[in-house]
Amino acid sequence: MNKARGVAAAVLAAGLLLASPVWAAEKPAATVQVTGGGGAVQMEAVKMEALPEAKQGMPQAPKPELSAEQKQALEKIYQAVPELQELTVQYAGNEGDKSWSVMLSDRAPDREAGINRVSAHLTFDSATGELIHYNFHNPAWASEKVPSPALAREKALAFARQILGDKIKDYEQGDDMGFGGGGSADEKGNKIYWAEANVPYYRLVNGVPLMNSGFRVGVDVFGHVTSFYRDKENGIDPAKFPDPSRAVTREEAEKTFAGMLEMKLFYLEHQPFYGLFKPDKGETGPALVYAPASLAPIDALTGKPLAEFMPPFSQSQCITLQGEGRQLIARTPEEAARLLTETFGLDLTGMEFHGASDMQPFHDGESKQKSYTWSTLPQKGADGKPDYRLMRYVHLFTNASTGEVIGYNLQDESGRGQKATVSRETARDTAVQFLQKYLPAGTAELEMQAYPEEEMIPSWVDRSKLKDQERPLPVISFTFNQIHQGVPIMDRACSVQVDALSGKIVGFHNGISGAPVPLPDNRNVVPAETAKAEFLKQHPLKLAYIWPEYFDQKAPSPYLVYIPVPGPDFYVDAFTGKTVQPENK
Numbered sequence: 001m002n003k004a005r006g007v008a009a010a011v012l013a014a015g016l017l018l019a020s021p022v023w024a025a026e027k028p029a030a031t032v033q034v035t036g037g038g039g040a041v042q043m044e045a046v047k048m049e050a051l052p053e054a055k056q057g058m059p060q061a062p063k064p065e066l067s068a069e070q071k072q073a074l075e076k077i078y079q080a081v082p083e084l085q086e087l088t089v090q091y092a093g094n095e096g097d098k099s100w101s102v103m104l105s106d107r108a109p110d111r112e113a114g115i116n117r118v119s120a121h122l123t124f125d126s127a128t129g130e131l132i133h134y135n136f137h138n139p140a141w142a143s144e145k146v147p148s149p150a151l152a153r154e155k156a157l158a159f160a161r162q163i164l165g166d167k168i169k170d171y172e173q174g175d176d177m178g179f180g181g182g183g184s185a186d187e188k189g190n191k192i193y194w195a196e197a198n199v200p201y202y203r204l205v206n207g208v209p210l211m212n213s214g215f216r217v218g219v220d221v222f223g224h225v226t227s228f229y230r231d232k233e234n235g236i237d238p239a240k241f242p243d244p245s246r247a248v249t250r251e252e253a254e255k256t257f258a259g260m261l262e263m264k265l266f267y268l269e270h271q272p273f274y275g276l277f278k279p280d281k282g283e284t285g286p287a288l289v290y291a292p293a294s295l296a297p298i299d300a301l302t303g304k305p306l307a308e309f310m311p312p313f314s315q316s317q318c319i320t321l322q323g324e325g326r327q328l329i330a331r332t333p334e335e336a337a338r339l340l341t342e343t344f345g346l347d348l349t350g351m352e353f354h355g356a357s358d359m360q361p362f363h364d365g366e367s368k369q370k371s372y373t374w375s376t377l378p379q380k381g382a383d384g385k386p387d388y389r390l391m392r393y394v395h396l397f398t399n400a401s402t403g404e405v406i407g408y409n410l411q412d413e414s415g416r417g418q419k420a421t422v423s424r425e426t427a428r429d430t431a432v433q434f435l436q437k438y439l440p441a442g443t444a445e446l447e448m449q450a451y452p453e454e455e456m457i458p459s460w461v462d463r464s465k466l467k468d469q470e471r472p473l474p475v476i477s478f479t480f481n482q483i484h485q486g487v488p489i490m491d492r493a494c495s496v497q498v499d500a501l502s503g504k505i506v507g508f509h510n511g512i513s514g515a516p517v518p519l520p521d522n523r524n525v526v527p528a529e530t531a532k533a534e535f536l537k538q539h540p541l542k543l544a545y546i547w548p549e550y551f552d553q554k555a556p557s558p559y560l561v562y563i564p565v566p567g568p569d570f571y572v573d574a575f576t577g578k579t580v581q582p583e584n585k
Contacts, residue, residue, distance in 0.1 A: 102122050141224050263535060318448075373394065
């Protein structure tokens with residue numbers, strides 16, 4: 001999504017070290033969590049997709065004809081991925097004036113579609129024939145494990161050399177390897193899961209990597225290249241980039257970085273870190289760790305921190321609430337609709353119910369969820385086409401066995417771009433009063449933090465040029481991490497979103513339910529300065545360019561910065577002061 005990529009540079013320092021540890025070799029892929037400033041934001045790395053079965057006797061579209069140039073571009077990919085030659089072209093067409101795409105599959109005209117079909121989708125630049133996007137889904141390669149970092153890097157480099165040829169010299173393989181996965185399910189309940197490691201390559205400008213320009217190569221546990229994605233590169237002119245020779249020394253930057261670095265204590269109920277991968281049963285355990293409370297890149301020209309690159313989160317605040325122990329339960333669509341109306345004050349009039357779907361979280365095969373979905377229907381615009389700007393979408397997620405509500409979300413498109421009329425203080429009171437009702441009965445100590453969506457737009461963005469869908473929803477989000485002995489538990493948290501126009505709750509995620517895990521005493525830990533020294537040792541600074549983007553707008557000029565190098569390790573153990581690789585514990 002453009003917005004996600006656009007603001008990524010603005011929060012690069014906060015997420016760079018925490019989003020993609022490379023120690024997670026050959027572990028089931030699942031959920032990614034990124035932290036910054038003491039809060040946690042969870043992103044599902046995987047989506048279960050239901051694929052309908054094709055019906056017999058349906059008319060077949062004529063076989064697409066490829067031009068000589070298109071055949072030549074495809075032939076180059078066949079050489080890199082020979083398995084693609086076993087598939088046939090199902091579709092080919094232009095995607096605007098600048099690119100074209102092709103769909104390949106092993107599906108014969110008389111064969112049903114389904115999750116066991118082999119398919120691939122590729123997109124090419126129409127002018128140059130260069131590969132922009134590639135995704136290969138082969139059920140024979142299905143696995144919940146990811147490859148070792150060494151295997152992933154080896155196969156990614158071999159593929160990149162074949163695809164880019166001599167141009168590979170213009171890119172540098174990045175340190176920040178990521179992991180992800182996906183899944184498919186059919187109407188009969190059959191499921192397939194797959195996972196991959198994503199190896200980044202960054203465009204070199206003046207010999208320095210540009211952190212938001214390049215491509216990523218996905219590699220599965222068997223060493224197959226399963227995906228490729230290239231960022232757009234709009235005529236990079238090296239003359240527009242600060243001269244690296246003007247940068248302060250790395251030693252000077254590291255001194256400034258060390259002075260601003262604050263190491264904070266966190267509890268983890270389950271290793272590995274933040275539930276990124278769910279190990280086999282019995283392999284998880286609690287941990288007390290030191291991690292950076294926040295990070296900011298160092299301006300390489302001035303040697304000072306670039307505070308504007310940090311997300312505008314409010315300072316965390318410790319609060320004590322008296323949980324009332326109420327429960328949100330919905331076992332049927334009727335109960336779900338009634339709960340939305342009575343608890344969240346939601347008017348479902350004019351909204352269409354799209355049914356209840358059974359879901360199985362990819363990262364947790366032992367639990368099952370149920371999803372209920374509603375939406376309004378799009379109105380016709382002046383041009384006669386559907387207008388999605390005023391639509392509303394509602395999702396409710398429950399535990400399939402108990403009916404307990406896990407999450408709720410209302411997305412009201414009509415509010416995009418409007419200025420908040422509800423203050424942050426009022427929204428905070430609303431969130432706290434709501435959460436208190438549904439916390440377990442008794443006293444609860446929590447660390448609270450606010451995330452105003454509107455303030456995530458960088459100051460250099462011309463808001464008058466933003467399209468309707470690019471404008472933020474006026475929503476203020478709050479996270480509440482449970483506290484033990486004064487230390488927040490990062491994987492035991494709730495979140496509440498408040499509409500800054502109506503003051504109503506428009507989002508809720510319950511991550512505190514369930515029996516707590518016994519946690520170690522935190523009185524005999526090493527000093528924060530010891531943890532800082534270890535962190536700095538494992539993550540020296542490197543020179544990089546960052547040119548922030550927000551949708552189709554770019555900052556006036558790129559930044560030359562020093563950022564910490566991600567390492568093959570993840571956190572500092574609070575009792576030993578040494579870096580820990582969780583899978584070895």
